Amino acid sequence: MDTQIRRIHHIIFLASVFCFWLATYSYVPVFSLYLESIPFSYGLIGIILGSYGITQVLLRFPLGVLLDKLVTLKKHFYVGGFVVAIISGFILLLSTSFVWILIGRLLAGVTAAMWVMATIMYADYFRADQTGKAMGTLQFATVMPQFISMLTAGLLVEWMGFAIPFWVGIMTAFIGLILALSVKVVPNERRSSVNGSFRSIIRSTLSVKKLIPITLISLFTHALLFISIFGFTPVYAGAQGISEGAMVWVMVAFFVPHAGASILVAVMNVAPQVEQRLIISSLLFTAITFFCMPLATELFSISLLHAIIGLTIGIVLPLLLSQIASLAPASLKTSVMGFYQSIYAIGIFIGPYLAGFAAEQFGLQHVFTLAAIISFLAVGIAVLTRLRERQQQLTDASKTKKLNHH
Structure with missing residues (x-):
C-alpha cells in the first residue's frame, strides 16, 4: 500500500464507486416494466436485458489485457x-425505438465493463495481504x-x-465523473507494462493457477443473482399475491x-483455507435454500429464504474477488x-435465459x-x-521430505 493514501482518497474512490453502480442500476428494477409499457414483446425485452451482459463478456478481458500493456491509462478508462x-x-430517456434502447443498454454494459479498472486501482490502496479487506469494502x-x-425505483415511478429513474442515473453519473477525475492512482513500481504480444499475455493469463475454477464458481454465483433477486423473484412474489409495496420487504x-x-469479509482477515471452507459451506446452504423456495408462498417465508x-452469496462474492485479486x-x-x-x-445473461425457459x-x-x-x-x-x-x-510435502532425507 502506498503511504500517500489517506482516508480522503478512500472516501473519494468509494463515493465514485457508489455513483458508478447507482448510475448503472437506478432504473434496473423498473426497466422490464418500462419496456413492457412501450410496448415490446417478451422476446425483445429479453434481448435488451441480455445485451447488458454481452458487452461485458466481450470487453472486460480484452480491456484487461490492453491495460496490462498501457498501465497508465486505467484511470482514463474508469x-x-x-x-x-x-x-x-440520455438515449434510454429520450428514445422508445427498439434499436436505440438496445444501443443504450449495450452502452450501460460498456460502463459496467470499466469495473475491471476500478477493482485493480482500489486493490493498490492496500497491502498484498489485505485484498480481502479491499474487495469486501468494494x-x-x-x-x-x-x-x-431496488427500494426507490418503483416509488419514484409511482x-x-x-423518466425519473433515468434522470437519477444521469445525474449520479455526472457526480461520479467529477469524483472519478479526483481519484488518486497509486504509482505501482512492481506493475510496469507487460512485454510481449497480446497472444503471450493471454496465454500467460489462462495458465494462472486456479483462475478457471474460481471464475466458473463466480459465473454460477452471478447466474443465481440474476435468476433470483435481479430476475424472477419479483415475478414469483407477485404470483403469490404479494403486492409491489410488500415486495420492499x-x-x-x-x-x-x-x-x-x-462488511464482515472486509473486517475479518480470513485465512486461505478458511476462505475455501466458507465458500463451499455458503454455496451448499444456497443450494438447499433454493430447493426450499417453491414451498414458500407467504411474504414471511419468501423473505426469510431470501x-x-x-x-450466503454476500459471503461468496467478495471472497472470490479477493482470491482473484491476489492470484496473479x-x-x-x-x-x-x-x-x-x-x-x-456470461452468468448475468445466461442465468435469466435458462430461468425463462425453465419457467x-x-x-x-x-x-x-x-x-x-x-x-x-x-x-x-x-x-x-x-x-x-x-x-x-501432500505431493509437495512428500517431495520435500524425500529431498531432506537424501
Whole structure:
C-alpha cells in the first residue's frame, strides 16, 4: 500500500464507486416494466436485458489485457465509463425505438465493463495481504446502490413517472465523473507494462493457477443473482399475491444480510483455507435454500429464504474477488481480473435465459429448482478445487521430505 493514501482518497474512490453502480442500476428494477409499457414483446425485452451482459463478456478481458500493456491509462478508462453512462442514460430517456434502447443498454454494459479498472486501482490502496479487506469494502460499495435502487425505483415511478429513474442515473453519473477525475492512482513500481504480444499475455493469463475454477464458481454465483433477486423473484412474489409495496420487504431481507456479509469479509482477515471452507459451506446452504423456495408462498417465508441467500452469496462474492485479486503476478493483475469479470458476466445473461425457459416448460417455481442445481454445480467445482489443492500440498510435502532425507 502506498503511504500517500489517506482516508480522503478512500472516501473519494468509494463515493465514485457508489455513483458508478447507482448510475448503472437506478432504473434496473423498473426497466422490464418500462419496456413492457412501450410496448415490446417478451422476446425483445429479453434481448435488451441480455445485451447488458454481452458487452461485458466481450470487453472486460480484452480491456484487461490492453491495460496490462498501457498501465497508465486505467484511470482514463474508469473516467470514460461515467461519460458512457451519461450518454446511455440520455438515449434510454429520450428514445422508445427498439434499436436505440438496445444501443443504450449495450452502452450501460460498456460502463459496467470499466469495473475491471476500478477493482485493480482500489486493490493498490492496500497491502498484498489485505485484498480481502479491499474487495469486501468494494463489494459493500457495490451492493448499497443496488439496494437503494431496488427500494426507490418503483416509488419514484409511482410518484413522478418512468423518466425519473433515468434522470437519477444521469445525474449520479455526472457526480461520479467529477469524483472519478479526483481519484488518486497509486504509482505501482512492481506493475510496469507487460512485454510481449497480446497472444503471450493471454496465454500467460489462462495458465494462472486456479483462475478457471474460481471464475466458473463466480459465473454460477452471478447466474443465481440474476435468476433470483435481479430476475424472477419479483415475478414469483407477485404470483403469490404479494403486492409491489410488500415486495420492499423481500428486497430488504435479501440486501441487508448481503451488504452485512461484505462488511464482515472486509473486517475479518480470513485465512486461505478458511476462505475455501466458507465458500463451499455458503454455496451448499444456497443450494438447499433454493430447493426450499417453491414451498414458500407467504411474504414471511419468501423473505426469510431470501435473507439466507443474500447472506450466503454476500459471503461468496467478495471472497472470490479477493482470491482473484491476489492470484496473479503484478504484471498480469488487470488481465486476470478482466478474464474473471468477462466470464462471470456470461452468468448475468445466461442465468435469466435458462430461468425463462425453465419457467415456461416446468412452471415459475422451478426457476428456483434450476438455481439449486446451479448452486450444487458450483459446490462441486469448489470441492474438487479444494481436493486438488490438498493433493498438491501432500505431493509437495512428500517431495520435500524425500529431498531432506537424501
